[in-house]
Amino acid sequence: MSRKANPRESVGMNGLRCDDEGPIWLQIRRAISAMITSGAWTPGMRIPSEIELTRHFGVSRMTTNRAIQSLAREGHLERHRRIGTIVASRAQERPAFEIWDVREIIERSGERYSYQLLEQLIVPEDDPRRDLFNVRRETSLLWLRCLHLSDDIPFQLEERLVNVDAAPEILRMSLDQTPPGPWLVNNVPWSQAEHTISALPAATREADALDLNVGASCLVVERRTWNGEIPVTLVKLWHPGSRYRLKGQFEPVR
């Protein structure tokens, strides 16, 4: 216990204290959370094991486990058997704006997420899609269509244009395995974003992919991001409106 190979920097338990509000597992959760947000425990550090915390707080392991798992499920901690629990690199981030990560939405609902790449091409010089972006003729643009499924039922169709100059590494990604959305958010810097939410009827292309009738109303989120003046990506996300009710008093345009 005293001499350790120290696979990762390990934290101590100084300052780890319960308040006295509510159930003990929430107190423990808050105590750990406080260590992270205060900066005493920084991303990458290994936190005490369940056993140590169990002793520290004088509770049973299930109680510690509940506190830690609830933090882990929300992405503040990462846990690995035999390795232990480390503070996630994004633990101090707040989802002040949640970029719609379909995968997360689906998996939070306990369903199976799957993904299909439908189309991938470099937009030709005279293609009308180029007009959506205000970029020079030489700039190469990548066009993607992919489908996100929940329990093998189409949940979201993604139609995306990417400015390759702003994100050159994207050409090296195998996009038939990895959805482009999360990768872009995490790897390509951007400074400005604009979203438009509306209800639109599905055209043939969308209806086919989503397994709907042509004209069925969909909820469409359109997002554009820039880095300074440079457009980064433009994406249209189609949700079948009939299959999933939507949060809030959203009324399709008649």
Place this chain on the structure above:
Amino acid sequence: MSRKANPRESVGMNGLRCDDEGPIWLQIRRAISAMITSGAWTPGMRIPSEIELTRHFGVSRMTTNRAIQSLAREGHLERHRRIGTIVASRAQERPAFEIWDVREIIERSGERYSYQLLEQLIVPEDDPRRDLFNVRRETSLLWLRCLHLSDDIPFQLEERLVNVDAAPEILRMSLDQTPPGPWLVNNVPWSQAEHTISALPAATREADALDLNVGASCLVVERRTWNGEIPVTLVKLWHPGSRYRLKGQFEPVR
């Protein structure tokens, strides 16, 4: 067991089946989830008690409990002691777009949410703020400023303009208790929304409220919603950029 006063309509367990993937508590979770999304169990119905499910699936109560609680925490079920567990009215909704509900964000992080109303007034006829909305001179607009705190530290400043014609009941709300955001989302119909995300320096008004220096950079989300042609609300949400890192490679404009 056979004759019941039936305080609420109660569901049977027909069709409630486990698949065989992953841990049993997730299987049970999916089984219940499937009953809801298939429509066999509809909002307001009382689902079988933990004991009954425990017997049905042949597991221990803690296992059932874990499945149900995880659904309840996400808003698919509502639980009350002695009453039982009912399907939440919003259970079939998908958070296809999560309207930023600060309260939810804060409470999910295990912190204490609190709220202050800073300012509330009907915008005078000649006020420049009227220009933000394209409405007739007679239309009365409500101006609100409120602060959302996490563990008593300012987390988000909300500056909002509401079209009273589109949401007349808002004048009857006691907005010093209830934040206007969630109420509007749930009670006022809208068909279109537009968001802009950017990084801006705090002016005196924002710096004061958020306890920052003037000029400190903030992440600002601006949201406008319409119902058809009619503007409903316009809100600017200020987050102190220094205190909370933000998800993704967001770079403040220099």
Place this chain on the structure above:
DNA sequence: CTTCGCTAATTGTATAGACAATTGTTTCCT
């Protein structure tokens, strides 16, 4: 030196049981 297999540390899941808290229902006393 490399590889294979063992051991130990750590988390993941499940069980059985206990008691607390909440609140509808019933019963009983006046």
Place this chain on the structure above:
DNA sequence: AGGAAACAATTGTCTATACAATTAGCGAAG
């Protein structure tokens, strides 16, 4: 009848324990 007290049903939390799964590290065998 009305109100108070007891009861019952249901969820909330916690404990103690057990075994499974994962994997780093170590040591033995080749």
